[in-house]
Amino acid sequence: MTINKKLMILLRGIIMDNPVLILILGTCPTLATSTSVISAFSMGLAATAVLIGSNVVISALRKIIPEVVRIPCYIVIIATFVTLVQMLLQAFLPSIYDMLGVYLALIVVNCIILGRAEMFARKNNVLDSAIDGIGMGIGFLVALLIIATIREVLGAGSFAGIEIAFMKDFKIPVLAQAPGGFLVYGIVVAIMNKLTEKRGGVKRKSFSCEGCPTAHLCNKSSCDEANEAVKEGAENA
Amino acid sequence: MLKELILILMAGVLVNNYVLQQFLGICPFLGVSKKVNQATGMGVAVIFVMLCATAVTWPIYHYILSPNFTYLQTIVFILVIAALVQFVEIVLKKFIPALHKSLGVYLPLITTNCAVLGVTINNITAEYSFLQSMISSLGVGLGFLLAMVLFAGVRSRMEGGDTPKAFKGIPITLIAASIVALAFFGFAGVVENLLT
Helix, strand or coil: CHHHHHHHHHHHHHHHCCCCCCCCCCHHHHHHHCCCHHHHHHHHHHHHHHHHHHHHHHHHCCCCCCCCCHHHHHHHHHHHHHHHHHHHHHHHCHHHHHHHCHHHHHHHHCHHHHHHHHHHHCCCCHHHHHHHHHHHHHHHHHHHHHHHHHHHHHHHCEECCEECHHHHHCCCHHHHCHHHHHHHHHHHHHHHHHHHHCCCCCCCCCCHHHHCCCHHHHCCHHHHHHHHHHHHHHHHC | CHHHHHHHHHHHHHHCCCCCCCCCCHHHHHHCCCCHHHHHHHHHHHHHHHHHHHHHHHHHHHHHHCCCCHHHHHHHHHHHHHHHHHHHHHHHHHHCHHHHHHHHHHHHHHCCCHHHHHHHHHHHHCCCCHHHHHHHHHHHHHHHHHHHHHHHHHHHHHCCCCCCHHHCCHHHHHHHHHHHHHHHHCCCCHHHHHCC
């Protein structure tokens, strides 16, 4: 029973609540680092490491952190783990550190991590939060790899840096560039919509605002406006 | 000197457009680009916060963190930006209520906007002087505003279209963004040749 429950938490992160493909969180690193499989893989692992660490620490401190100042506390904890990952990569894998560049530091503002702190870690025990971190991290990694594989194979004619001889004459370079990122991501989300349609569709309430951890700061006013607009659009359609 | 500054400005606005070419600040780009006036409000607020953030983080990095504590850059910058956004909101509320009314709702959303943190870090990495940093932030902010407003226009036309069911909502928005990005793609190389 309890093992089933833990498995559910894990699977929810990977499939049902996939942060990138279902919740549409963490769009910036997804688009930016999915140009090649290697950078997507390193980004996914770095973010997973930070996510597990921050989930565990935030969950352990959940009774100590005062409610009103929790967001700044979370940001400090997350930033600490990001700095750790940055220093480790700089020391041991400098080529990956250079490849990810500014996006490594920007894991701090990755909505997935702050979102999981706000939505899961502060309400659940340490073990569950760690499992949630692993599940969400793998979900992020898998989604990144799917998008990166499509972009690298079709756009650059290679996979993880290894050239595919067959693809040499059929490259679509724009897919590896910025516009291709939006295009492939859009198509993958559409396929995801189609696949989940039979199971009653994706229960996505609204745009990114829903998962936005700072939504309560703005009293959700701008979110509500955006959500209403989304709803209007859905009704009209 | 002036030529260099113009190049930095134009690169931020067109060539290295943060939203469409570098994928920074996608969340507000997708979330608040439904109406043109909302997009404009958000864009102006972002320019304002970017300029303030650069004006504060550049001296902090060069006079306090450098050279011994540069590893604290990420933590210090994000905290400074978060505090700054709160501070700007309080000041605006107290002294310029009209401006607060129009920009206020967007300010808290900017705390976790990666474009703001991104531009401050990029300014340090590119080893810009203070003036260059400010110009670069202004350019990036203007680029963000331009992308938001253009995209809001595209989206308002797209809403009326008949989209396949699976593409409704986010997928078609992303594909529209791809086409706008394609348009910006054409600017690559334009700016460098503009002044020579």
